[in-house]
Amino acid sequence: xxxxxxxxxxxxxxxxxxxxxxxxxxxxxxxxxxxxxxxxxxxxxxxxxxxxxxxxxxxxxxxxxxxxxxxxxxxxxxxxxxxxxxxxxxxxxxxxxxxxxxxxxxxxxxxxxxxxxxxxxxxxxxxxxxxxxxxxxxxxxxxxxxxxxxxxxxxxxxxxxxxxxxxxxxxxxxxxxxxxxxxxxxxxxxxxxxxxxxxxxxxxxxxxxxxxxxxxxxxxxxxxxxxxxxxxxxxxxxxxxxxxxxxxxxxxxxxxx
Amino acid sequence: xxxxxxxxxxxxxxxxxxxxxxxxxxxxxxxxxxxxxxxxxxxxxxxxxxxxxxxxxxxxxxxxxxxxxxxxxxxxxxxxxxxxxxxxxxxxxxxxxxxxxxxxxxxxxxxxxxxxxxxxxxxxxxxxxxxxxxxxxxxxxxxxxxxxxxxxxxxxxxxxxxxxxxxxxxxxxxxxxxxxxxxxxxxxxxxxxxxxxxxxxxxxxxxxxxxxxxxxxxxxxxxxxxxxxxxxxxxxxxxxxxxxxxxxxxxxxxxxxxxxxxxxxxxxxxxxxxxxxxxxxxxxxxxxxxxxxxxxxxxxxxxxxxxxxxxxxxxxxxxxxxxxxxxxxxxxxxxxxxxxxxxx
Numbered sequence: 001x002x003x004x005x006x007x008x009x010x011x012x013x014x015x016x017x018x019x020x021x022x023x024x025x026x027x028x029x030x031x032x033x034x035x036x037x038x039x040x041x042x043x044x045x046x047x048x049x050x051x052x053x054x055x056x057x058x059x060x061x062x063x064x065x066x067x068x069x070x071x072x073x074x075x076x077x078x079x080x081x082x083x084x085x086x087x088x089x090x091x092x093x094x095x096x097x098x099x100x101x102x103x104x105x106x107x108x109x110x111x112x113x114x115x116x117x118x119x120x121x122x123x124x125x126x127x128x129x130x131x132x133x134x135x136x137x138x139x140x141x142x143x144x145x146x147x148x149x150x151x152x153x154x155x156x157x158x159x160x161x162x163x164x165x166x167x168x169x170x171x172x173x174x175x176x177x178x179x180x181x182x183x184x185x186x187x188x189x190x191x192x193x194x195x196x197x198x199x200x201x202x203x204x205x206x207x208x209x210x211x212x213x214x215x216x217x218x219x220x221x222x223x224x225x226x227x228x229x230x231x232x233x234x235x236x237x238x239x240x241x242x243x244x245x246x247x248x249x250x251x252x253x254x255x256x257x
Numbered sequence: 258x259x260x261x262x263x264x265x266x267x268x269x270x271x272x273x274x275x276x277x278x279x280x281x282x283x284x285x286x287x288x289x290x291x292x293x294x295x296x297x298x299x300x301x302x303x304x305x306x307x308x309x310x311x312x313x314x315x316x317x318x319x320x321x322x323x324x325x326x327x328x329x330x331x332x333x334x335x336x337x338x339x340x341x342x343x344x345x346x347x348x349x350x351x352x353x354x355x356x357x358x359x360x361x362x363x364x365x366x367x368x369x370x371x372x373x374x375x376x377x378x379x380x381x382x383x384x385x386x387x388x389x390x391x392x393x394x395x396x397x398x399x400x401x402x403x404x405x406x407x408x409x410x411x412x413x414x415x416x417x418x419x420x421x422x423x424x425x426x427x428x429x430x431x432x433x434x435x436x437x438x439x440x441x442x443x444x445x446x447x448x449x450x451x452x453x454x455x456x457x458x459x460x461x462x463x464x465x466x467x468x469x470x471x472x473x474x475x476x477x478x479x480x481x482x483x484x485x486x487x488x489x490x491x492x493x494x495x496x497x498x499x500x501x502x503x504x505x506x507x508x509x510x511x512x513x514x515x516x517x518x519x520x521x522x523x524x525x526x527x528x529x530x531x532x533x534x535x536x537x538x539x540x541x542x543x544x545x546x547x548x549x550x551x552x553x554x555x556x557x558x559x560x561x562x563x564x565x566x567x568x569x570x571x572x573x574x575x576x577x578x579x580x581x582x583x584x585x586x587x588x589x590x591x592x593x594x595x596x597x598x599x600x601x
Contacts, residue, residue, distance in 0.1 A: 099555050110435045119553055132553075135467025138438055146437050148468065158376075206438040208553045 004108055005167065005193040006041040006084045007101070007186040009204040010065070010074045011092035013046025013053040018080035023055050024113060026096050030059070033101045041084050041099060045074065072187050082170045086116075090165060095211040103207045104167060113199035114172035117149075118209035130214055133162030137204035147204040148156040165209035175251070176200060180248040187236050193243035260596045264372035266345035267589050273305045273544040275336070275347040277354055280311050282389075284475045285320055288351045288375045289425045291402055293324040295349070298577045300328050305467040314572050335443055342368035344592055347584060349373060351381035355394060362395025370418075371580075372399045375502070377409050390414050398584060402502065414513035418582065421461050422576035424502065427479050431508050439488040441473045441512070443503055449494045455540050465549055479507065489552045491546055493517065494538075515544050 007026060011018045026042065033040060045063040047056050054062055065077050075089050086108060090096065100118070101183060117137060122130040136157075137147050144150060154161065166188075168183065176195040179187050238251060276292045294307065300306040307329045315332055317325045333341075344367040345596040350357055350376040361370060374380045388518075390396050399419040401407035402556060407419045442450055454470050461468075473491065474480055481503070491507045493516030504514040515533040533548065535541035568582065 010336075097554060103555060112326065132464060132467075138469055140465045140469040140471070146439070152479075206436070206553055 002039050003039055003084050003102070004105055006043060006082050006087040006088055007076045007096075008043050008045060008063075008065075008082075008087060008089045009094075010045040010071075010089065010090060011051030012069075013092075014150065014192060016053045016055070018046075018053065019044065019055050022090050022092050024045045025056050025098070026090075027057060028098050029096050029101045033105070035053050036102050038102055040105065042079070043078070049060070061191060064190045068183065070117050072179040072181045072183070076181065079168070079170060079173045079178060086167050087168060087170055087173075088165060088167045090210060091202050092211075093163065093178070093213060096165075097210065100207055100209050104205060104209070107207065108167070108257055109203045112169065112201070113203040114169045115195060115202045115204065117161060117163070117204040118166040118167065118207055119205070120162055120207060120210050120212045122162070122164075122214045123211055124214055127213075129209075132208065133164060133212075136160040138206065147206070149192075149196060149202040149204070154202075155193060155240075156187040158193050159186075159236065160191070161192060164212045167205075172200060177246055180242070182248045182250045183242065184251065185232065186239050190239045190243050194246075197243060234249060236244050260592050260599070262346075262591050263343050263345040264589060264596075266343070267592075270304060271305065273340070273342065274299050275340065275342070275346070276289050276306070276348065276349045277351065277357065278308055278310055279351055279353060279550050282423065285318075285481065287424060287476050287478075288373060288400070289318075289321060290324065290478065291373065291375070291422065292349070293321055293328065294349070294421060295400075295423055295574050295577055296328045298439070298574060299323060299581070302578075304581075307331050307336070307340070309333050313464045314445070319505065320479070342366050345588060347371065347588075352376065353381065353383060353436055355383045355396075359392045361390070362393065365476075369584055370395055371398045371399045371400050373402075374395045374406055374410060375402050377406055379543050390417055397587070398580075400580065403505070415447070418583065418587070420576060420580040422580055423505075423573060425573040426506055426509055427477075429482040429506055431482050433511075434486055436489065436511075436552075436554055437469075437487055438467075439469050440492065440545060440549070441471055441484060441488045441491045443473050443491055443516075444494045446495070453492070453538070453542070454496055456538070457545065460542060465546060468549055473503070482506055487512040488512055490515050490545065490548050491527050492541070494541070513548055515541065515548060517541055 009019060009022045009026065013019070023044070030040070030042065040060070042057060042059055042063040043063050044054060044057055045065055047066040047067045047069065049067050051064060063078065063081055065074050069077065071091065078089060079087065082113075104116070104118070117134045120133040120134060124130055136142060137149065138148065143153055150163070172195070176191070176198055179191050182188055192202065242249065242251070269330075274296075277298050278292050279286065280317040296306050296308050301470045308325070308331070310330060310332050313332045315330070317330070348366075348368045349360065349371045352372055355372065358370050358372060365535050384390075386524050388394060396417060399407075399414065399417055400422050401410055401419055402421070402423050403426050404421055410417075410419050442453070444450060449473065452474065457468070458466060461491065471484070474484060477542070485507045489514040491503065493503075493514065495517070507514050513533060517535050517538070533544050535544050541593070
């Protein structure tokens, strides 16, 4: 049977526990998917030098990325290894909900989109609930077709949407140019807008997908820590301009200003 | 009255069955749907069937056109001039025309009168205390669209036979499609809608502030089924609105019905996964939130309920056939009795 979806889990793999949350929850989700007669490809990935820390998940392929690869670089790298029409890229600390894969594969089968947004549960560092992601896609009158994003409406507030656990159509991901690797923060929002501008069909799935820790979002290996608020604002403004440009321009200089 | 001739009409099946329908409305009326379905079934079975319209210049609503095809239609005024009813004939009236039944009784029309009751509250609002349902109104039998209403009628009107004839909803089962976290509201009252939606958003502002509410568009059964097949649940805010055709249509389309407790509760519904019964407005809100939570955690679509399948027990064709056979028997027995009495 040809699977429709590949689930990639990736982390640098600096220690063995880095994958625990995603690996445990994924095993259960895959079991539920199998029980309902479905299946998907699974792959787990870390930096080349941390091979020994990669856990064994039944049926999962192991992929090693060059050392030092960021989330953006790992996304682009793994998208090229994808052999199914769709893929999802999770991090080691993402906890996937048990029924999610079953529901997601059923939802995909209804019709094609280039990007399916899901509903990640955002929690803070102490696991306190913050919000459900992508609720904006279900607000009546916000979008013309409930759950379907348009470029004009999304451009007005791209930060209303959360790309965590989004499901990408593999061909389209490459066609839209992948994620910009030099863009330190809000690279997902930039990718979303760039895709929409190029005609991507982006649709929200009414499915809670993963638990995702928010503080991780504002950290970046390149910056070495949390980004000051004024710089975040500056990057938000840049998203507005950069999504119109295909080139992956080096914007890190702005961080020192 | 020629009793022998009337008995022969029953035996040969050449008697008239007349239905009276309410003034045409644009929005979907389940009562009219059931009347057209019954009329079509009787007409197909070779009975002389006619649908009588209240208005002289009647118009069949677009949603009913397919169902109404091949049936004889006539205005009430024309029927008064050309139709005559004997003891072998049947007249079927919707519950809101209870007064018409009383007039037929007063004018001593010997036809067998059946009252179609789809909404017990609507029926009781036109039913005058102290007037006997058989003696004064001349109702010979009740037709109920489901066993819940039949059970209620049996409880209050013990000496009138009741037949369950359910509308055929099978053509309103939509193909599975993308289901969105929309809460459909079944009620019309603006105050209750406003109050419920505001309470919900206030209570769940941190989690479900995005949940869209939509008032069910009743322009046609297809339109209703389409909305139900795309939504997470159907909420009934008023107790009297809990167990009607909408729940069956919803169950058939995999949409959960959530409502406030009503005394017209079928015990089986309690165990049915398609229904969630609340006891207060606050509880109802919690149940809606719990369902939305389940909906987002589980899958984009749910399997249609078992209830929709079991509802076919009283299906259109079998119910209508049983109604014909039983009423023919009753009419014939009554006529034979009169004949015997006259001969004595």
